[in-house]
Amino acid sequence: MTSQTLPDRETRSRSRQRLLDWKLLVGVAVVVGLLVLSLYTGVYDVVGAEDGGEMFAITRIPRTVAIMLAGAAMAMSGLVMQLLTQNRFVEPTTTGTTEWAGLGLLAVMLLFPGASISMRMLGAVLAAFVGTMVFFLFLRRVSLRSSLIVPIVGIMLGAVVASVSTFIALQTDTLQNLGVWFAGSFTSVMRGQYEFLWVVAVVAAAVFFVADRFTIAGLGEEVSTNVGLNYHRVVLLGTVLIAIATGVVTVVVGNLPFLGLIVPNVVSMVRGDDLRSNLPWVCLLGIAIVTVCDLVSRTIIAPFEVPVSLILGILGAVVFVALILKQRRRG
Amino acid sequence: MIKLQGVCKSYGDEVTIGPVDLEIPRGGVTALVGPNGAGKSTLLTMMGRLLKPDAGSIEIGGHGVGTTPSKELARVVSILRQENHFITRLTVRQLVGFGRFPHTKGRLKPEDEEHVSRAIDFVDMHGLEHRYLDELSGGQRQRAYVAMVLAQDTEYLLLDEPLNNLDLRHSVQMMKHLKRAADELGRTIVIVVHDINFAGHYADRICAMKDGRIVEFGPADDVMTRDTLTRVFDTPVQMVEGPNGKLAVYY
Numbered sequence: 001m002t003s004q005t006l007p008d009r010e011t012r013s014r015s016r017q018r019l020l021d022w023k024l025l026v027g028v029a030v031v032v033g034l035l036v037l038s039l040y041t042g043v044y045d046v047v048g049a050e051d052g053g054e055m056f057a058i059t060r061i062p063r064t065v066a067i068m069l070a071g072a073a074m075a076m077s078g079l080v081m082q083l084l085t086q087n088r089f090v091e092p093t094t095t096g097t098t099e100w101a102g103l104g105l106l107a108v109m110l111l112f113p114g115a116s117i118s119m120r121m122l123g124a125v126l127a128a129f130v131g132t133m134v135f136f137l138f139l140r141r142v143s144l145r146s147s148l149i150v151p152i153v154g155i156m157l158g159a160v161v162a163s164v165s166t167f168i169a170l171q172t173d174t175l176q177n178l179g180v181w182f183a184g185s186f187t188s189v190m191r192g193q194y195e196f197l198w199v200v201a202v203v204a205a206a207v208f209f210v211a212d213r214f215t216i217a218g219l220g221e222e223v224s225t226n227v228g229l230n231y232h233r234v235v236l237l238g239t240v241l242i243a244i245a246t247g248v249v250t251v252v253v254g255n256l257p258f259l260g261l262i263v264p265n266v267v268s269m270v271r272g273d274d275l276r277s278n279l280p281w282v283c284l285l286g287i288a289i290v291t292v293c294d295l296v297s298r299t300i301i302a303p304f305e306v307p308v309s310l311i312l313g314i315l316g317a318v319v320f321v322a323l324i325l326k327q328r329r330r331g
Numbered sequence: 332m333i334k335l336q337g338v339c340k341s342y343g344d345e346v347t348i349g350p351v352d353l354e355i356p357r358g359g360v361t362a363l364v365g366p367n368g369a370g371k372s373t374l375l376t377m378m379g380r381l382l383k384p385d386a387g388s389i390e391i392g393g394h395g396v397g398t399t400p401s402k403e404l405a406r407v408v409s410i411l412r413q414e415n416h417f418i419t420r421l422t423v424r425q426l427v428g429f430g431r432f433p434h435t436k437g438r439l440k441p442e443d444e445e446h447v448s449r450a451i452d453f454v455d456m457h458g459l460e461h462r463y464l465d466e467l468s469g470g471q472r473q474r475a476y477v478a479m480v481l482a483q484d485t486e487y488l489l490l491d492e493p494l495n496n497l498d499l500r501h502s503v504q505m506m507k508h509l510k511r512a513a514d515e516l517g518r519t520i521v522i523v524v525h526d527i528n529f530a531g532h533y534a535d536r537i538c539a540m541k542d543g544r545i546v547e548f549g550p551a552d553d554v555m556t557r558d559t560l561t562r563v564f565d566t567p568v569q570m571v572e573g574p575n576g577k578l579a580v581y582y
Contacts, residue, residue, distance in 0.1 A: 083419070225401060226483075268420050273421055
C-alpha cells in the first residue's frame with residue numbers, strides 16, 4: 001500500500017458517519033411528542049378527574065412504555081433477522097416466530113394452569129427460539145436466499161403452527177383467549193403486568209453491543225470467517241435475542257404484524273445497513289409507527305378501541321406489496 | 332511460508348483433490364492456474380480455512396490452519412472468494428472498515444481509519460467511498476471487497492479470481508497493485524487467475540493444477556513453456572515473444 005499518510009483533517013472527514021447528529025435529535029423530539037400525545041389520549045379524563053393522577057400511573061404510563069418497548073423490540077428483531085438471513089422480507093411475523101411464541105404460550109397455559117407470567121414468557125421465548133431455528137435451518141438448505149419464496153414459506157410455516165394452536169384451543173375451549181391474544185393490543189396493558197417488557201431494553205442494549213458482528217454476518221459466512229468471526233455463533237446469538245424480544249412482546253402485547261418489515265426497510269433505503277448507526281433510527285421509527293397506529297386504534301371508534309394489529313396489518317400489507325413491486329422493477 | 336502436507340478433499344465419488352504437498356515461500360505473488368474443475372479454488376478455500384480438508388495439514392506463517400483460533404488467524408491471513416451474494420446496503424467505506432474487525436472488534440481508531448483510506452485509494456475508489464455497494468458495478472464491487480481484505484493488513488492474502496468482473500484497465504491495475512503490495516510491503520499473495528498471460532507476466536511463481544493435483548510449480552518463466560501449458564490445459568498452446576516477455580497464444 002502507499003506509504004504517504006493523509007492529512008489529519010481529510011482522514012477525519014472521510015471517517016464513518018457519527019452516531020449522534022441533529023437529525024437524530026429531531027427524530028427523538030418528534031417521538032417524544034407522540035409519546036406525550038399518547039399519554040394524554042384516552043376516555044378517562046386524567047387531568048380533570050379526582051383520581052386522574054392515579055389512573056395516569058396505572059394505565060397511561062404503562063401503556064406508553066409498553067408501546068415504546070414493543071415497537072422498538074419488534075423493529076429491531078426484524079432488522080437483525082434480515083441481516084442474518086440476507087433477506088429483506090423476513091421478520092418475526094413472516095417466519096412463524098410469533099406463531100411459535102403463541103403456541104408456547106398456549107402450551108404453558110394448558111399444561112400449567114396456574115403458571116405465572118414469567119413462566120408463560122419462558123414458554124413463549126423457548127418456542128420462539130425453536131421455531132426460528134427451524135426456519136433458519138430450512139433457509140440453509142435453500143439456495144435462493146433473497147427470493148420471495150423465503151417469506152412465503154415462513155408465512156406458511158406460521159400458518160401451520162397457528163392452526164395447530166387453533167386446534168388445541170378448540171379442543172380445550174380456549175379459543176376465545178387465543179383470539180384475544182392473536183389480536184395484538186395495548187388495551188389491557190397496565191401496572192403490574194407489563195414490567196417484563198423491560199427485558200427487551202436489555203436485549204436492545206445487547207444488540208447494540210454486538211451490532212458489528214451482525215452486520216458482518218449479513219455479508220455472509222465466508223466474509224465472517226475471514227475476519228475471524230464464528231458465523232454460526234453469531235447466528236445463534238441473534239436467534240436467542242430475537243426469540244427473547246419476540247416472546248416477551250407476544251405474551252404482553254400480542255401479535256404486531258409487519259412492524260419488523262416496514263421499519264428496517266425504510267431505514268435501509270435512507271441510511272443503508274450499518275446496524276450500529278441504524279439501531280437508534282430503527283428503534284425510533286418502530287416506536288413512532290406503533291404509537292401512531294395505537295393512537296388511531298384508540299380514537300377511530302372512540303370510546304371503544306380496535307386492536308392495534310388491525311391498523312398495523314393494513315399499513316404493513318401496503319408496504320409489503322410496495323416493496324415487492326419495487327424489487328420487481330429493479331429486476 | 333504456506334505449507335500444505337497431504338491435503339485431501341473429496342466430493343462424492345468422482346471429484347477428488349489431493350493429496351497435495353506444496354510449499355509456497357514467503358513474499359511475492361503466486362498464481363494458481365489450471366483448467367476448470369482442477370481444484371484451484373477449493374485448494375485456496377482450504378488454505379483460508381473456509382473449507383475443512385478431509386486429511387492433511389495446512390500451515391500459514393507458522394500457524395496451523397484449523398488449530399489456530401479463527402480470530403488469531405484473521406490477523407495473519409485474509410481470503411476473498413469470488414462470489415459475494417449479499418443484499419447488504421453498506422457504503423464502500425463501511426465495508427472496508429469491517430476489514431479492520433480482527434484488529435479492532437468494531438471501534439475504528441484514527442489509525443484504523445487511515446488503513447481504510449489507504450486501502451480505498453489503493454484500489455482507486457476514493458471518489459466512490461460513500462456510495463452504497465448495491466449502486467456499484469460488479470467490477471467496482473469486486474474492488475471494494477479487495478480493499479476490505481487489504482485493510483485487514485495481513486501478511487498473507489488469498490484471492491480467488493480477483494480479476495473476475497474487471498475490465499482490462501482495472502485488471503492490469505489490480506495486478507500491478509498486488510505485485511506492488513508483494514514487492515514493497517512484503518506480503519505473500521496467492522491468487523487464482525484464469526488468464527494465463529496475466530499469471531505469466533505479473534506472478535513470481537505459478538502453480539499449475541490439473542485433476543486435483545499439482546502438476547507444476549516454479550518460477551513463472553519455467554512454467555510458461557509450450558509443453559507444460561499444452562499439457563496442463565489440454566489445448567495446443569504456442570509461446571511467442573511479446574514486447575514485454577513471453578506470451579501464450581492459444582487461438
